[in-house]
Amino acid sequence: MNLFTYILLGFLVVCAISVTFSKKLLNSVLIFMSYSLVMSIIWMMLESPDLAITEAAVGAGVTSVLFFVTLRKIHAMGEEDVEDEEK
Amino acid sequence: MFGPNLFTNYGEAVSVILFVIGFSNLLMQKNLIKKIIGLNIMDTAVYLFLAEKGYIRDRVAPIVVDGVQEVEAYINPVPSGLVLTGIVVSVSVTAIMLSLTIRLYRRYHTLDLDEISMLLKKEGR
Amino acid sequence: MKKNSAFSRWFYGEKDTLLGKVEMKPQNGHAPRAGEIRELMEERRLIREHIYDVEDNQKLRLFHRLYQAAAVVFCLMLMLIMLVVVSWLPENGDPDNPVNNEVSARYIENGLQETGAVNIVTGMILDYRAFDTFGESNVLFISTVTVLILLHNKKKEKKTSAEGGMRADKSIYEENLILQKIAGILVPIIVIFGIYVILNGHLSPGGGFSGGAIIGAGLILYQNAFGFEKTERFFTEKTYKWVCFVSLTFYCLAKSYSFFTGANHLESGIPLGKAGAILSSGLILPLNICVGLVVACTMYTFFAMFRKGDF
Numbered sequence: 001m002n003l004f005t006y007i008l009l010g011f012l013v014v015c016a017i018s019v020t021f022s023k024k025l026l027n028s029v030l031i032f033m034s035y036s037l038v039m040s041i042i043w044m045m046l047e048s049p050d051l052a053i054t055e056a057a058v059g060a061g062v063t064s065v066l067f068f069v070t071l072r073k074i075h076a077m078g079e080e081d082v083e084d085e086e087k
Numbered sequence: 088m089f090g091p092n093l094f095t096n097y098g099e100a101v102s103v104i105l106f107v108i109g110f111s112n113l114l115m116q117k118n119l120i121k122k123i124i125g126l127n128i129m130d131t132a133v134y135l136f137l138a139e140k141g142y143i144r145d146r147v148a149p150i151v152v153d154g155v156q157e158v159e160a161y162i163n164p165v166p167s168g169l170v171l172t173g174i175v176v177s178v179s180v181t182a183i184m185l186s187l188t189i190r191l192y193r194r195y196h197t198l199d200l201d202e203i204s205m206l207l208k209k210e211g212r
Numbered sequence: 213m214k215k216n217s218a219f220s221r222w223f224y225g226e227k228d229t230l231l232g233k234v235e236m237k238p239q240n241g242h243a244p245r246a247g248e249i250r251e252l253m254e255e256r257r258l259i260r261e262h263i264y265d266v267e268d269n270q271k272l273r274l275f276h277r278l279y280q281a282a283a284v285v286f287c288l289m290l291m292l293i294m295l296v297v298v299s300w301l302p303e304n305g306d307p308d309n310p311v312n313n314e315v316s317a318r319y320i321e322n323g324l325q326e327t328g329a330v331n332i333v334t335g336m337i338l339d340y341r342a343f344d345t346f347g348e349s350n351v352l353f354i355s356t357v358t359v360l361i362l363l364h365n366k367k368k369e370k371k372t373s374a375e376g377g378m379r380a381d382k383s384i385y386e387e388n389l390i391l392q393k394i395a396g397i398l399v400p401i402i403v404i405f406g407i408y409v410i411l412n413g414h415l416s417p418g419g420g421f422s423g424g425a426i427i428g429a430g431l432i433l434y435q436n437a438f439g440f441e442k443t444e445r446f447f448t449e450k451t452y453k454w455v456c457f458v459s460l461t462f463y464c465l466a467k468s469y470s471f472f473t474g475a476n477h478l479e480s481g482i483p484l485g486k487a488g489a490i491l492s493s494g495l496i497l498p499l500n501i502c503v504g505l506v507v508a509c510t511m512y513t514f515f516a517m518f519r520k521g522d523f
Binding site for chain 2: 005006009012013016017019020025028029032035036039042043046047048049050051054055058059062063066067070071073074
Binding site: 088089090091092095096097099100103104107111114115139140141146148150151156157158159160161163164165166167168171172174176178180182183187196202206209 | 252253295299300302305306311320337348351356362425518
């Protein structure tokens with residue numbers, strides 16, 4: 001139980017640092033998504049299931065989708081989306 | 088200098104480290120998207136600190152089971168309520184910041200803050 | 213007072229001294245010209261050369277290095293200070309911490325009898341602190357309005373590009389057969405799970421916020437699979453306005469009534485019901501439904517505005 005918590009907290013720190021050093025924006029958004037998911041597991045272990053459900057739906061779901069749509073709007077997601085913007 | 092409880096309070100220590108990492112993202116990154124991610128990391132660090140403060144050893148989540156209503160049975164429900172409202176507000180803040188980023192990109196075709204400020208200077212504002 | 217100063221002349225109405233000196237006409241808006249993009253690109257190339265021309269610009273390089281070093285030192289100092297503070301905090305998980313005072317004890321001991329909610333957190337945020345949650349729903353509404361202002365497309369642009377965009381949409385959405393089949397199975401399950409989480413907010417973990425976010429995620433998946441044509445049949449800007457207006461108004465009126473009667477020691481007439489049943493705990497169930505509707509609509513509206521700039 002205790003070891004598991006240590007591993008999860010260490011994962012959080014590693015994720016937060018690798019957001020800073022990742023070259024592509026898409027990678028950093030994906031890392032942030034996994035960060036939110038692990039954070040929801042930690043809240044489950046801290047006996048707050050309300051927070052866990054909300055974080056899993058909001059932090060890992062909706063926020064990441066908003067980031068992805070923004071990346072698509074600013075042409076940072078790949079070559080095939082470039083012509084999509086010409087409206 | 089350090090007190091006796093640094094290693095027993097490891098959750099709080101990790102939340103402090105996460106806060107500083109997010110803050111350094113805000114200070115040192117030039118890309119606006121990474122700045123927003125840094126602010127989100129700071130948000131979750133504060134929430135983690137609050138949730139750690141409300142946690143009590145060997146007690147369960149505050150949902151009444153079998154009519155047991157002693158204080159000794161459940162953890163502190165107040166930080167959970169605070170953080171629950173905070174999470175949803177952080178989403179709306181993120182949405183507003185991302186929409187401002189999209190507007191900036193449409194106007195200046197870049198996300199680099201230095202370039203944007205140079206362009207602003209060139210326009211004479 | 214001097215007779216000839218600008219103030220006295222203005223005061224006695226001889227002459228408006230500011231006339232002609234201050235810019236009075238409104239400024240022109242930004243009008244894009246032909247070839248502006250190319251000019252901008254050229255400008256940006258020059259600026260980039262200027263910015264990253266570190267060899268010729270010693271001062272800039274020095275400033276950048278100084279800034280980075282100062283930022284690192286500041287962050288490390290901040291971390292050190294906060295770690296010292298954490299090391300002096302009382303032990304984590306100790307029942308005698310000052311955080312666990314009589315407030316939480318009161319919520320745990322009397323929460324079930326006073327609010328009727330089995331889940332104490334839900335009873336706290338929707339009964340004792342209901343106006344806090346009301347303000348938060350309003351924060352969501354205001355942020356949606358701000359995103360609408362910031363990202364709304366102009367009408368004439370939309371009309372000219374509507375047909376082309378629609379055709380492109382169709383070709384995209386007819387290709388995605390796998391996504392459509394999977395979404396056809398998953399979306400009803402997600403939406404039903406969201407409704408379950410909302411309706412059981414006072415009995416189990418969850419409530420308006422999480423359930424609303426789940427329903428919003430389901431709507432986003434539906435839109436991604438089938439396109440805006442299908443979602444516009446049941447969700448437009450008008451729907452959003454009415455749902456938010458009705459939910460927030462009902463929340464405000466119901467909770468105002470409850471607080472008014474409670475503060476004056478009157479009988480509110482709202483039955484608390486039997487603890488553990490779905491139809492129990494007074495106003496918490498309808499308030500949960502209101503919050504869930506607002507959150508679901510807000511999440512979908514964020515997505516639609518970011519994606520298309522319109523509903």
